[in-house]
Amino acid sequence: MQYSILLLFLILTALSALVFTFVFISSKKVGISGQGLSNPLQKRFWFLLILFVVLGIFASVTIPRSPYFLFADEVPARVVHVAARQFAFLLSDKAIDPENPEGKDSIEFLANELVEFRVTSLDVNHGFAIYNPSNRLIAQTQAMPGYVNRLRWKFKEPGKYTILCLEFCGMAHQVMRSSFTVK
Amino acid sequence: MESIKLRKITSLWILIVLVLFIVNIVLGILMRLNQGEIIHQSPITFYANMTTHGLTQIGIWFVAGMAAVNYLLQRYVKTSYSANVVAMVLTVIGILMLWSSTYIGKFHAGWTFLYPLPLRIMWAKWATPMFFGSILVMGVGWLTWSVSMMTQLLKKYPLTRALAWQHFKKNPSTQTPPFILITMITLIGIITCLLGAVLLLAMYSAEYFSNGTFVNDALLMKNLTFFFGHTIANEMLYLGLAVIYELFPEVGGRPKWKTTWYVALAWNCTLVFILTAFFHHLYMDFVQPVGFQIVGQIASYMASLPAAGVTVFSVLVAVYRTPIKWSLTNLLFFIGVAGWVIGGLGAVIDVTITNNFVLHNTLWVPAHFHTYNALGNVLFSLAFFHWFSIQFTGGIHKEKFTKLILTLLLIGGIGFLLAFYIGGAESIPRRYSNYPAEFPMAAPLAAGAALFATIYLIAILIFFFNISKRCLNVLFSPS
Amino acid sequence: MFKRIILSFIAGSFFYGTAAFGQVNPADWKEEANIYEKVYDVSITSNKGINLTFSQLYNEKPVLLALIFTRCSGICNPFLLQLKENLQFKSDTGGFTVLVLSFDPRDTREDMILLSERLGLKNNKQWFFATTGDIEKMNQSVGFNPVWDSARSQYDHDAFLVGINKEGYITKKLLGLRDKHELGLLISSVHDIFSPSYRLPNNNQLFSCFNYNPETGKNAPGLGLLFLALPAIIALLLVLGISYNVRHKQV
Known part of the structure; x- marks a missing residue:
């Protein structure tokens, strides 16, 4: 997914760069005889309209696929409670008591079963980002104190998944991590 | 019409901004070197650098835009010199307070200081109030400045005319210059987000001094934080645009641009979109109502319409097959607009919720905002700086290093940014002092980025030495 | 004026106040236990004397399970009365x-039977009163731990409501006397309506942005949202104020 996004971006960038270069060269070439527009702010309405339509289509295609609606009409096979705190994640099948927080050492899922993560934080804001076995970010939500975010996902590929914190949470943010296995 | 005092304070602003910018680039390079494992700093130092780099950068480019707009505004209305001075004094004090909190007090909660991190003290106890104090001091200075400018504007232009509403009708009897329109819209936005900052600080201090009896709501605080943070970062770009509308035609020897009905409409719409676009910072907080998330995506798209649809297109049309006197000033403007478009593309990709799901808080985020800052907004301000510095040199000025500066800026900038974009595609997290073993490409990319950033720095240094002499001349010329 | 008040308040508090730190209150997590676990299929005897298993009941329709005892001198009665009242408006x-x-x-x-009569629910078809001979396993499966206090001859326990969907999974629990918004969330949960997020019980927070309104399934703006709009409102007033002032001074 990420590399197709990058590709799209690079193509669009190259196009824009070409347009700008072309326009610049056209100005250089025209010499002093050219006329140019007296007010360039005039009559560009159609351009706005096209942009509006393109972005409208883009929005209507992508919004229904937002993560808030993922697997909403299914009952999850597994529920994992996640409590993030400086600087570790606690994962457990059981609810985690904030007074005496304890997590399980290892968590395993079956491939293709629906897993629901109920993510919250015991102190500051944290990120809960899941990286697949080839270390590509596949899903994420935030861990916010006082709230539970429910992230539902089906892991297709077996292997070891890494969880990293993606919201800056202090001096050891970069080593805050956990993992689970999909069989 | 412009007073000598204004001329002097503007050159002082330019010098302050450029010196701080150079220091700030060095901080950025240090961070990338540390991530690239070329140097080894403690995570605390790294995050203190990061906090300083972020807030200083926002601060200086905001005041650079304000100083430029203030200077040009003098063509239309009389502006208050003392408000300008107050803003400068408070900005400098604010920056000093910030640096003392991060470097002496080791405060390192990031410039977005997401609640409740600043209250979880992992640094000197006084550093948290000092950090908030620095924001308060700068905020008060900037609020004074913007309110004063707006008051002067409204003295000459009634509100509806300042907002160019008469252009909605056919054949308006009076003209509102685009510069006035954009300045007005931007000032309203700036005042709104600064008031947001005041509210945010009030909530922080209420909790800080309540002995634990008052606890804020994390969701509300996050909304407020980005309401302030996102909006101020966006408005400073619009300050640069106001300058473009005023100077781009002039420097190229073309007639002045005139407001038309859809230019007026587009910028008026911006006023609304800009204040709701910040919701895109909370996409991954599923607690935010879904309706707001969708509003966030649509408003963020829409916010790009007046920008892309009007400004960029107008600049292109203004140049296409048109004889233009090219100089460093309008070349910087032109390249800046291109950089801004490209950064905007990266942004539109990221504000799409489905993409944000895999890009949020990866290096893609610094990638896109560095694009429209380092190769966009900064260039707008540099263009103004250059234009300003040659106003008082007497005869016609021929810049010696135009090609060299631009080449270095582009090579350095593109290389530096590409490392960020590839990092984003590689899912490398942002705000990591050191990269975990999962990302073998991260360290080499960071080291490469540091190299390219150094090239960018060289360009800025050449630029600085070129214009600082002229600015010092203005500053110390007998009045 | 308002701005000045806030400003002086902050300035004052920053430079003259004494420091104290608010701790984030840990929210209650007991409600999170046993979610999506299968409830124990207990045998129950209804008021009409019919013996059936719990699954026969929940397979027909989802169930809100309230655990009480009739000799309770504490929370059970207010709890049931509140539940009855809240459900009347659904x-x-x-x-x-x-x-x-x-x-x-x-x-x-x-x-x-007496209890149902006292509540005026004897002939209500939605309400089902029952006893069981196997309460230990039931309590265990929903995570309920009443403690016997022999001195008072009472159980020490909290009000406890469990949502169970048609497949017999525990979808949500509510501990203590809770408002009807939260009851609404529980009802949507037994119908397997997914809400991507919810707040943990914590009465310490004044300004929350949104309160979920289960009747409409939407989030209703809370006091916090007003706070979000506040800067825009003040800025608007400021602009209008300045505009009015400068025009009138000039004329």
């Missing part, structure tokens, strides 16, 4: 069954 009344189950082995069928 448009969705046919979609689920309320099972009031005694966890006290001393309770008999007669006790439960």
Whole structure:
């Protein structure tokens, strides 16, 4: 997914760069005889309209696929409670008591079963980002104190998944991590 | 019409901004070197650098835009010199307070200081109030400045005319210059987000001094934080645009641009979109109502319409097959607009919720905002700086290093940014002092980025030495 | 004026105040236990004397399970009364069954009939009063731990409501006396309506942005949202004020 996004971006960038270069060269070439527009702010309405339509289509295609609606009409096979705190994640099948927080050492899922993560934080804001076995970010939500975010996902590929914190949470943010296995 | 005092304070602003910018680039390079494992700093130092780099950068480019707009505004209305001075004094004090909190007090909660991190003290106890104090001091200075400018504007232009509403009708009897329109819209936005900052600080201090009896709501605080943070970062770009509308035609020897009905409409719409676009910072907080998330995506798209649809297109049309006197000033403007478009593309990709799901808080985020800052907004301000510095040199000025500066800026900038974009595609997290073993490409990319950033720095240094002499001349010329 | 008040307040508090730090209150997580676990399929005896298993009940319609005992001198009565009152205003009344189950082995069928009469729910088809001989396993499966206090001859326990969907999974729990918004969330959960997020119980927070309104399934703006709009409102007033002032001074 990420590399197709990058590709799209690079193509669009190259196009824009070409347009700008072309326009610049056209100005250089025209010499002093050219006329140019007296007010360039005039009559560009159609351009706005096209942009509006393109972005409208883009929005209507992508919004229904937002993560808030993922697997909403299914009952999850597994529920994992996640409590993030400086600087570790606690994962457990059981609810985690904030007074005496304890997590399980290892968590395993079956491939293709629906897993629901109920993510919250015991102190500051944290990120809960899941990286697949080839270390590509596949899903994420935030861990916010006082709230539970429910992230539902089906892991297709077996292997070891890494969880990293993606919201800056202090001096050891970069080593805050956990993992689970999909069989 | 412009007073000598204004001329002097503007050159002082330019010098302050450029010196701080150079220091700030060095901080950025240090961070990338540390991530690239070329140097080894403690995570605390790294995050203190990061906090300083972020807030200083926002601060200086905001005041650079304000100083430029203030200077040009003098063509239309009389502006208050003392408000300008107050803003400068408070900005400098604010920056000093910030640096003392991060470097002496080791405060390192990031410039977005997401609640409740600043209250979880992992640094000197006084550093948290000092950090908030620095924001308060700068905020008060900037609020004074913007309110004063707006008051002067409204003295000459009634509100509806300042907002160019008469252009909605056919054949308006009076003209509102685009510069006035954009300045007005931007000032309203700036005042709104600064008031947001005041509210945010009030909530922080209420909790800080309540002995634990008052606890804020994390969701509300996050909304407020980005309401302030996102909006101020966006408005400073619009300050640069106001300058473009005023100077781009002039420097190229073309007639002045005139407001038309859809230019007026587009910028008026911006006023609304800009204040709701910040919701895109909370996409991954599923607690935010879904309706707001969708509003966030649509408003963020829409916010790009007046920008892309009007400004960029107008600049292109203004140049296409048109004889233009090219100089460093309008070349910087032109390249800046291109950089801004490209950064905007990266942004539109990221504000799409489905993409944000895999890009949020990866290096893609610094990638896109560095694009429209380092190769966009900064260039707008540099263009103004250059234009300003040659106003008082007497005869016609021929810049010696135009090609060299631009080449270095582009090579350095593109290389530096590409490392960020590839990092984003590689899912490398942002705000990591050191990269975990999962990302073998991260360290080499960071080291490469540091190299390219150094090239960018060289360009800025050449630029600085070129214009600082002229600015010092203005500053110390007998009045 | 308002701005000045805030400013002086902050300035004052920053430079003259004494420091103290607010701790984030840990929210109660007991409600999070047992979610999506299968509830124990207990045998129950209804007021009408019918013996059936719990699964026969929830397979027909989702169940809100209230665990009480009739000799309770504490929370059970207010809890049931509040539940009854809150449910009266729900448009969705046919979609689920309320099972009031005694966890006290001393309770008999007669006790439960009396209770239903006292609540005026004897002939209500939605409400189901029952006893069971197997309460230990039931309590365990929903994570309920009443403690016997022999001095007072009472159970020490909290009000406890569990949502169970048609497949017999525990979808949500509510501990203590809770408001009807939260009851609404529980009802949507037994119908397997997904809400991507919810707040943890914590009464310390004044300004929350949104309060979920289960009647409409939407988030209703809370006090916090006003706070979000506040800067824009003040800025607007400021602009209008300045504009008015400068025009009038000039004329």
